[in-house]
Each structure stands twice: as structure tokens, then as C-alpha cells.
Amino acid sequence: MGIDDGEGEGEARQVQVRFVTKLQHPYKVQQASISIPANLTRFGLSALVNNLLFTANVNWTTEPFDFLIDGELVRMSLEEFLIAKGISAEKVLEIEYIKAVAPRKQEEPSLHDDWVSAVDGSSDGYILTGCYDGFGRIWKAGGVCTHVLDGHSGSLTSVCNLMPKVDSIADQVVATGSKDRTLRLWEFGEEDTIDQPKKIRSVKILRGHTGAVQSIAGIPSSDMLCSGSWDCTINLWNTSATDTDDSVSVKKRKTGGQDEEALSEGDALTTLVGHTQCVSTVVWPQRETIYSGSWDHSIRRWDVETGKDSFNMSSALIAAGGSDPVLRVWDPRKPGTLSPIFQFSSHNSWISSCKWHNKSWYHLVSASFDGKVMLWDLRTAWPLAVIDTHSDKVLCADWWKGDSVISGGADSKLCISSGVPVL
């Protein structure tokens, strides 16, 4: 079991390794250290682990694995990796293996009438998409549209789930932003009308922006909504006032159109002014802070309570893509520097969207105009997986159910890549 037991010069160098994992039972291998050739790559290691698992369990089906050494994913041959990281090959190397983060299955694409501009997968029960034809859609699964949100006069730019209830699909409230300068709130319940998607009308219309609404974000477990717009402002809205405001602002009953429900209107609670260009994206990760990205090349953090533009960033990492093919990650907690801590530059065109996995600290999905969706891990500079199902620009991407990546693009398709074992 020694290292290079005088086997000869031609023989590849041997390293002593021990495979460990945090995965549960069927994935565990015996803890004994074994000696393997150092020129093994990830693929070889994966095959090795699979073999080990096969010896333990005859019914084992091959599973791709990814390997971590000292918190770094192995992306070259073991030897090169050790040399590059300056890790001694003399002692027993501990290699942690995780399931490779890559989509196992491409589900049937859900076809839209127009470009898919927005997608939200924060609710496990359904997927919410916004489309350029001005309708929002709710999909139960790939290709199964249950509801159509009909009301906007302009194309949708952004959608978001408000108060996502994970367990059931009933009485969901979703919000959409549109180029017609309004936001609308929708409510829908669980209805199984599979053949024909049910059209639902909005319950509330939020007016206040003077430019197209570009991005909306709600905060979980709250009734607040924020939106960024082409008028360079961020507005905060109250969403729960549906019932209370009914008496105040009822109306909008168009004579010519079909019967319209009582449509309550809401005004912006407050406006955050500061950006000098279109606010292209807003994120509301915590109750107190809103992050916003703008075409004025800045990312700002807003204190919700004061409405102030505060720069003392204190939360976790921020990831952003822009009009260049580089995905950047900042750490606002790091004092004194504003330079990104990670830069991922495998895309070929503008990055239209990026999202963190809501459970994992490391994983990130990004969509680009080059038609690719990429999965990233902070522990390596290479993309974990590239989803290349779109034939045109990808405009939006999100995680769904923790193990799927959903993305919509200019080819009017909503693609769902499932079986991504992030955790």
C-alpha cells in the first residue's frame, strides 16, 4: 500500500486516498484508505467510487459523483490538482464525494405564445411564468398549464410568488410586473382543469410607476412587494390590503370588455430614489434590506425602514450578471473592498439572470443570451453543468423544488431540467 513501492518509473504515481461522504447509506463506501494512480480525473474517481459501491451493493446503478478536496472541487487530474493547490501527496488524502450537480433529465418544454420573460419557481407546487404576450401562466409541471393570468396590457417582465405555501397550491397570491407600468396581484386556487387553462383576473392593480416595471420582488412571509422600474425608482407596495382597500377603491368596470371583477387599486407605500437609470432588478432577501441592480452600473442596498441607500453591507453574498459575460459575486461583509470575490466567465454573452439556490450556499444558476444556462459552484471556477436546451436567448432562470432548474427564453419555451442533486 506504500506510495510508489518501487514499481518502476513508467508506473504512474500513486496516492493514498480515503473516500468520505456526507451522503446517506446507499452511497457510503468503506472508510479504508486505498492507493490510486495520481493521474485519475474526476471521471476516473467517479468510476472508482461507483465500482466500490457496486462491490458493496450489487444492485447499484451508476451515479456520477463530484469530488471535494479541502473544500475545492476537483476539476483536473488528481496530480495536477495536488500540485496546483500545494497539497502533500505523502499522507492519506481525504476525498469527499458528493453527487454531481448536473441535470439528469430534461422534461418536456412548455410552450408559450411568446418569449418567456420571467419565471418563478419559489413555490414547489407550480411554476409561474411571465410572457411577452402579456399573460402570466401557472404550470403545474412541464407542459401542464393550469392558469393563465390575464389582465396586463403590456408584456410581462417579472413575476413573483407572494407568500408561497409550499404544501398546497390553494389560495396562492402571485404578483406580476409589466411594461404597462403596473403591477398586478393575482389569486388562484387549486383547480384541476387540465384540458383548458383557467383564465383568472387580477385582484389588485398597483399603479405608480411612470416607466415600465422591470423587476419585482416580494419578501417571504410578508405582505410587501417592491418593484424596480424604468423610471429609475423602486416602489414598495402593500399587498395585503386587498380586502381593506376594497371599499376605498373599487371600480374599473369596462363597459366594452367582459365583466370585470371589482379591481382594487393600490398606491406605492414609498419610493426609493437613487438610481439614475433603469432599475433592472430588485431582490428582497431579508426584511430590512433590498438590493437593487441598475443600468447605471451599480448595485445598491436599501434599508427598507428608512428608505436610505446604505452601503454597509452585512449580509451574504450577492451575485450579479450584467451586460458582459461575467458573473460576479460580491461579499458585502468583507470590509474595505468592493471588488468581486468570484468571477465566473464561461458565458459568451450577456447574463440575463442569476439565482442562488435557496438551500445550498454554493450553488448558483445563471442564464445568458448565448442560450445557455449554467450551474455554478463557488468551490470551483468551472461551471458544474451547462444546460443547452434553448435555441435562443435565455431570458430567465430559476430553481424549482430544490432539484430542478427552470428557464425561459426567446424561443418561447420553458425548459425544466430536473434531477439536479444539489443537496
Added chain:
Amino acid sequence: MKRAPPAPESVILSPEIFFFGMIDDWEASAKKQLALYRKPPPPVSKSSLRPNRSLKLRFLSLFSAARQLLRLLSSSQTTKKMRSKRNLNGSDEKDLQKRKESNLVEIEKRIEEAETSSDDSPFVSDFEDSENDDDETLMGGEGSSDESGSQESDLSVSEDEDTFQSRYDDEDDDNAVSPHGDKADEHDNDGVEDNTGGSDDSREIVEESDSSEDEVAPRNTIGDVPLKWYKDEEHIGYDLSGKKIKKKEKKSKLDSFLARTDDAKSWRKIIDEYNDEEVELTKEEINLIRRMMDSKAPHADFDPYPSYIDWFTWDGAKHPLSNAPEPKRRFIPSKWDAKKVVKYVRAIRNGQIKLDDKPKEEPKFYDLWGEASSADRQGLAYIPAPKPKLPGHEESYNPSLEYIPTQEEINAYQLMFEEDRPKFIPKQYTSLRSVPAYEKAVQETFDRCLDLYLCPRVHKKRINIDPESLKPKLPSPRNLKPYPTTCYLEYRGHKGPVVTISAEATGQWLASGSKDGTVRIWEVETGRCLQIWDIGEPINEVEWNPELPILAVAAGQDVFILKTSCGSDEHQKKIEDLLHVQPQVEADDSNTNESIVNWLQDDTHGGIRLKHFKTVTKVEWHRKGDYLSTLMPSDILFPAIYMQ
């Protein structure tokens, strides 16, 4: 017997001892030599023996050396005293004279005794006697008046005499009881000298030289009295016990000379007249004399230029001279000083005191070929003299061949105008020495002066800026990274060449016109085509209104003002109003001045159509969006009023 050359009172050793056997000619030179020292002429020696020339010279040099030494050794004070005494006692001269005479007589007697005592050579003694007589007869008569003659005669006689005397001397040496045999010899010689050259001299000399004072207590106790007082006495003084010190017998010259030639050390022997003995100089003393003759310090180990040791610096002194604590006044600023300073400061401020700077050092030489520095002379009218050309290789005396013109070239020079003709034709010379004077030097100097004089004193302003520095510094392309390098987004849809684009004021939309007759509006962010108008004619220009989402399109002879779907509802309403009202107004206008522009409602495209009579190439909105101007290539600009 008695004759004394008028010996001066200055210090005189008995130099005659060195002059035995000197011949006439070198005697004369010696005299001259001595004259240089302002010494009396040396007494004439009678010796007829001729030592070789080098010996003579050596004697001569030694003579002067010894003289110096004894001068040094003898205290000058004593001589001075003596002099003064002598001056006072001028009346003693006669007594002295008498004494000398008697002294001489005594000496003669003594010599005779000595001769008689020496059995071997009575003949010699006789001879000597006769010689002495000779001397006396010669000298006694008229002293030194006829010195040279007497010397010559002496010499003729003494030739033989010396030969004999040497023998006699030897005898004498053997017999000598005194510890200083040599000295005895010397004294004999002295005696002889005295007879010939004058005993006065020897006496005086003896008196004034007390050389051995330092080393040995002098035997003689007479003190600083002139020795000539004892000249006529038989003793030279008194010893410590008060007894008379007898003068030693004097050898005959011949004897002493012979002894001298035999004795190798004789050259370093001198006579201490004071103690009446002969002293042999040690080597050290000789060196001392030599060094003094070279006008060096007498002692060899004396360093005239020692390195200066400053014993009184206190740098690094461990202990201070005084351990007293610093007085208070050392660390309290003096009030009076402060007052004074304030006073000075005020005076400086008021300009009463002017602090003149150090006078500037003028450069000693004018650097003819240096850089023109007008900094020194800042006068307005100052024009620095033009620098002459530096000489090159062709001005060398031996230039390389390529610099030397051939004969044809020289001939060609003659055909040139005089102004163009080279002033200097290089030539080759074998050496610098053979270079002739430059024949045009005067002419050229004059020309240059003339140039300087006639130089037009006009200032030409010339900005001395490096043109490179005016260039803007280009940043390196690496730093210019966010310039467009990659095409990220394409707006696809046009079938023909796109000739014009225009971005909306907010930057959200982009309008483009193409030769295929379509106008499209694009979403900038995604490249989505929002709206298409098919005008049918090639588009020349599209232009967004700066305020409203209205598009002006120039196509063919028409200008379309198109309503777009962008913009808020209010905007849309306003636009609709504007674009609807227009046709009526325009209809009226068309009646009045139909020739220029026809305003027509264009429902197919949703806007207004302005019909021109010529192709419109350009359309431009006013900054505020109220006015529109179009350009036809005819020749007139037609402003179209577009009311809002």
C-alpha cells in the same frame, strides 16, 4: 716675528689647519669662497705638499662645515659681550700687541726647546727655525701688507720642511704623554700657524669657541673673556684649582700636516681653542652639521610638520569638566533675546532690514560652446550670441582621407560663388607643428565681431514645446477594456440594409430604418422587435421625439410622424390628440401654402404624413420636442411647426 693680518672680531676658527698644502690657485678660490661667508681670508699655509684636487675640495667643504658647527656651538652672546668689552677697552690694544709679541717669543722658545728635545732631527728644527725666522722677517716688518708674496716664499721653503716634519711628527706622536696625541699635534700646528698667519687670529678664535660646554665641564675657567687676552700668555687660562693651564706646544706645520695626512680621521678633527685641545667630531655631530648645512633641523628625528593633535577637544570626553547642573538660563528663553528678535522681525516685515542674499558667484569663464542660458541675463533685449560651430574632424591637422578634397574639388571651389565657397579646406600635415598659421584668422574674427555687432536685435517668439507632449496620452488598449469588442446582441428582422437607428431618450427602445422600407422598434435589453411599420419606401432617417414616444421617419418624399406603442396611457392619449388634431389644421395650411408641405393623416401607420415635394434626407427634433425640422437636398430648410 710679529705680524697680524687684521683679523676681524667675528668668530674665526683656526681654519688654517685645513689649508696645509694648498696651492695658490685654490687658495685664491678658497679665499673667494670665504669671502662669500664674509669671513677674513684664510691664513696662508706654507705647506708645499700638494694633495690631490678632491682632497682639497673635501677640505674646503669640511672647513665650512666645521665653521658652522663651531659657530653654532659657540654662544653668540659671549662674542657680543666680548665685542662690547673690547670696544670699551680700546685702549688695551697696545698692551695686547705687546703681549702678543712676548707670547710669540715664548712660543719660539718653546719650539726651540721641543726641537732640542727631539734628538732625531736637529736639522729639521734648524730648518724650522730658519723658517720661523723667515716668517718673522717677512711678517714682522709690515704685517699683512704683503701677504701673498710672503706666502709664496713660504711655500717654496716649506715644501721640504713638511716632508721632514712628518717624520718629526711621527716621533712626536710616539713620545706624546698627553692622552690626546692628536690634539697635541694640532696645537703644534697652531703654533706654526701663529707664526705664519698671525697668532692674533688663533687666539681670538680659541677664546670664542667653547664647544664642550654641554658635554664636559670645561677645563678652562676663564669664562667668557676674549682669548686674545691670553694671546701673549703662556697659559690659556686656569683650571678649577686655579692653576694655570699651559699652552700646549705647537707642532710645526709640517709635522701636523704629515700627521693629518696619515690620520684618516683627521678631517673630522677641529681644535677647541678655548681648552686648547683637539676634538674629534663624532659621526652624529657630522651628521648634525650636514643637516644644518642643508638647512634642515639639526636632529634627524625632528619632524618639522607633525600632525596636529588637538589635545583640548572634549568630544567623547567621558567626564565633563564641570559637573554642575545646567543653569536655569540655559533652558529658559531669554526675554531680552526674544525682544530683540521681535524687533528684528518687525523691522524685516516693515522692510527696514533687508536680508540680502549671498552675492552670486559669477562663473569665471564664459562657456563658449555651452548651452545658451538666458537665465543669467533676463533682460528683455538680451539676445544670446549665436554659437560658433564646433570644430569637426576636417579641422584636424591630420584628417582622414575622406575629408581632404581632391584637386578637382578644390578647383571646383574656385568656380563657386565666394559666399558658397568653403572657407576652410582640410589639409594633411604630418605633425601639429607643421600646421601653418591660419591666414584668415583675423578676417574671420572680424567677421564674427561684425556678425555680433550687426545682429538684428529682434525677438522672435518661439514656443519651445515638444510636439510630442501636446499629443494626448493614449491609455493602453488593455485599460480601455469596456470598449465594444464583442457583439453580444443582434437585432434581427430587417430584410435590407439598415441605414438609420435612433435610441429613445430613456434608452429602453431603439428605432431603426432600413432600405427595405420598414421601420422597427426594438427593445434594447433583449433585442425583441416591438413594432413594425412598412412604409414602402426606403427609409432615410428615423428620429425619436425627445419627450414623447413619437417617431419621425423620413422616407422618400414623406416625413411620417408615427405613434408608437411605448409610453404610458397619458402619453398615448396626448399623442393621439396631437396626431388627430393635426390633419384639420394642416388641411387649412395646405390650402394656404400647399406648395411646401402637405400634412396628411396617415391611418395605415397611425400617424401623420408630411408630404414634401422632394426627397427628405434628414429630420431632426428640437430638444424640447416641440419643433421638427426636415432637410431636403434641394437648397432650403423647411421648418415644420409641430404644435403640442
